[in-house]
Amino acid sequence: MSIISNFIKTNGYCRRKFLVNMGLKGVAGFMKFRKRSRDGRVFPAFQFISVTNDCNLHCQGCWVENSDRKIYMDIEKINLIIEAGKRQGSYFFGILGGEPLMYKRLPEIFENHRDSYFQLFTNGTLFTKALAERLRRAGNVTPLISLEGDEKVADIRRGGHGIYNRTLEAVVTSTSAGLITGVAISVCKSNIEMALSDEFVKMLHDLGVLYIWYYIYRPAGRNPKYELSLSSEDITRLRRFLVDGRTRLPMVLIDSYWSAEGVPFCPAADGLSHHINASGDIEPCPVIQLARENISQGELENTYESSAFLRDFKNQIHQKTNGCVLMEDPAWLVSFSGKHNAKNSSNRESYLNDLAHAPAVTSHGSSPVIPEKSILYRLAKKTAFFGMGAYG
Secondary structure (H helix, E strand, O other): OOHHHHHHHOOHHHHHHHHHHHHHHHHHHHHHHHHHHHOOOOOOOEEEEEOEOOOOOOOOOOOOOOOOOOOEOOHHHHHHHHHHHHHOOOOEEEEEOOOHHHOOOHHHHHHHOOOOEEEEEEOOOOOOHHHHHHHHHHOOEEEEEEOOOOHHHHHHHHOOOOHHHHHHHHHHHHHHOOOOOEEEEEEOOOOHHHHOOHHHHHHHHHOOOOEEEEEEOOOOOOOOOHHHOOOHHHHHHHHHHHHHHOOOOOOEEEEOOEOOOOOEOOOOOOOOEEEEOOOOEEEOEOOEOEEOEEHHHOOHHHHHHOOHHHHHHHHHHHHHOOOOHHHHOHHHHHHHHHHOOOEEOOOOOOHHHHHHHOOOOOOHHHOOOOOOOOHHHHHHHHHOOOOOOOOO
């Protein structure tokens, strides 16, 4: 078993798009980002775009709110965001929701920007063979399908029925079409045993999956379920599993939280990525739903560079923590938003009050420094944005 064997089985056109749009352009874009950062500029290395807040599931800990108002971003605005990124040399975009497959014109976006590369975050329940075929023809999309537990845990975590099998069906549909396919798992108390097992990784390898993106559960939204949060010991165990697994398991294992040297960091605080929600509000990251700017204010490049809110967030977080401030000190976000007169961009009236009274939980900032063992992973983290995503 090997990563290469699964990569060779993917569609040739998808492989070329991945190597050029994601690989070569990704490295070049990251180098441009580093230069911008040295010059004190704010425009991120890549952007996450939530095309809608609509969703067909009701997951524990989800920050997306759509009970009162379902929002779909105009496709023209999505195109403007992508074009602005490309002008800065950034050709990689994360497409989020809600559930982005609720957005019926989504394939048009990929087809209109064949010079870019997209990571499609999806729960998989709406992922059809017809869609997979259309994505194969576009060639520039990697589905990242969320798998949150086994048959029992997945239904509880996602608020649905038969979710585990429906998710695996989506994985098979994607790999059978020859797509560069990934699986995401938000590691929490109820799924940690599955997530950190060799059997889980090897099962997904046998289905043709190329990479697994490990996230740490972040309690948020109307149903935060703080009791699912990982302890410091759990997070250290996750880190050790990733570092060790990268040297022996047949899968690319990605995290969002540690540098090549094993130092914890916040991608938003480092300016690597920011999030634009379905209303066009520019947020530090998807789970911090506070915004001072909106994409409607003019050219996106100028909006980023004139943002005292994002600039100060970066400076303050670096002084405060290497971890996740939402988890460690949610009440601080209330005072910070007040300082900048930032608005509540959550679509939930109680959001600021919820932050003010939320308990602190352990984040990855508590983990010991455990350097990467794999030379390839060290190189990737030093030369590209590989492993530096910010989706929570």
